[in-house]
Amino acid sequence: MIELWRELPPRARGLLLAFAAALVAAPLVADRYLLSILTLIFYFAFVGQAWNLMMGYAGQLSLGHALYVGIGAYVAAVLWIHFGIGPWLGVIPAIVIAAAFGAVVGGLGFRFGVEGVYFALLTIAAAEFTRIAFDHLAFTGGSGGLFLPYEERRLGEWWNLRGGQLLFYYVALALAAGGVALAARLARSRLGFQWRAVREDEAAARALGVDVFRAKMAAVLLSSAMTAVGGVFYAFYYNSLFPAQIFDIGRSIELILGPIVGGLGTVFGPVVGAFILTPLGEGLIAITAQFGLDAPGLKAVFYGLILMAIISFRPNGVWPWLARMIGVAGRAP
């Protein structure tokens, strides 16, 4: 970690520290609404980071990451509701089970040579299949949903993720920061270089002795495991889970917007993307509400247009350009 820090240009170090300090101190001045927006930003920065490991570094397009969010959320919620096992412990089986799903999707895809568009479709099919299965799974409430009970006496149990906005703000901030650290670490690791070799040219990577299957599997396992942690957070933050919502393809798409807008295959891209998209989307809702308009599709139309604009005009995302503008482009990933 320390070498990574030293590699950053001094200016980037200063900016990063100031930014982190501002976020840690934000609850002193920000109101509940602002904190909820920031929490959402951190959540998307974290799961975007997870998706970016697979797509941005290893070049495997997953359009079904809602699967891992949903599995993580459902496993932790079921353990909490039925067995009283708290999220700090429950996150471990959540990770293991989501990674097992990732192993099935990745194993089927990579072992049988399902590539490109076909692989993306495989990930969608797996997520949709699971969504419909959960719709009919009586044990988890089926399509009627699964709810984490609201218990007054437990509200102070921060160690069980029972609490108010402030608690979730700091948990989400920690997740986002941890995500950045993990991604930075992985990007500089042997595995990270193997991923990029596979992304650029699979045949060439294989010729250089990279175990392509193993590298891709590592990407899908790490990515699904990390996404599952996001799912656990989701379950305890929102307290209600519906298969039609959490496994929906719209969720998968929402999750990949940040890294694409911010910059695929960069450590700060998912963070920058989340910081751009979430406030714009929420602001749009707030503004239209002010005019007394209730337009349910407006935010999504706007996201769709941004997606098209970014991919048409700036396919590398905003971060590489922004990094140059603020003079931190250096050797930092």
Place this chain on the structure above:
Amino acid sequence: MMWSIYLNVVVQGVLTGLVYGLMALGLSVIFGVVRVVNFAHGEFAVVAMYAAFLLFSSLGLDPLVTMLPIAAAFFVLGFALQATLINPFVGRPEHDQFILLVGLGIVIVNGLLMIFGPDARAANLPYAFDSYLIGPLIIDKVRVYSAVAAVAIAAALFAFFRHTGTGTAIRACADNLTGAAVIGLNVKRLYAITFGIGLACVGAAGALMVTIADAAPSLGPAYTLLGFIIVIVGGLGSMTGALVGGILIGVSEALAGFVIAPSMKSMFSFALLIAVLVLRPRGLMGRGA
């Protein structure tokens, strides 16, 4: 008499499947030639459904008639889209194309949501509940009409690709792009025509779909996935494959909906998709990569 119920379900599945097949045909033609995966395909189908619905509810025009002007309008739309928005993406990485069209699909489906709201709109045709009695079979009139129309359009398309100069030129682009450019074919224009044809298929299919299903924005992503399942089962890029895949999926969904539960029918389609992707990635009738 159990077998006659199953026979009814199967026949109904085949008829619906042919309309699905026409929709998927558009997807397959676009991919086969332009090599762009139209991830907004189902969304376009739903736009066509709304167009047919509006023409019926306001002017009383039968979707079986308005199908033709809608298809023509969609051809123009497709031509313009390919010429402007999509053409710069030809040859770019697959995921770039994917993201562009996912964005387009999101805009379309939520635009519809803003304009029409989330409720399903039904075009109540005067003959919606008429049916033919053939021995033990009871077949909905609308399904027969729309299946016949779908087959007629598909046949016209086959004839176009087989017998016209433009059709042959488009096939040349699909078979050997460099060769086609060398002999002086205007590839960009042919791509635009192909995308137009693909959208004309989906426009016609959408208009037909209104006779057997209610229009709702949420159908967009569902139809896109359905289209993908069909063309992948049939073989992406194969025209006959799209129709055969359509029938196969139509029948399997009808049977699953009847035997198990209607809400679980698409689960089988997804399972089938996974199986085909893994075991026969080029589809049942696909050409080699």
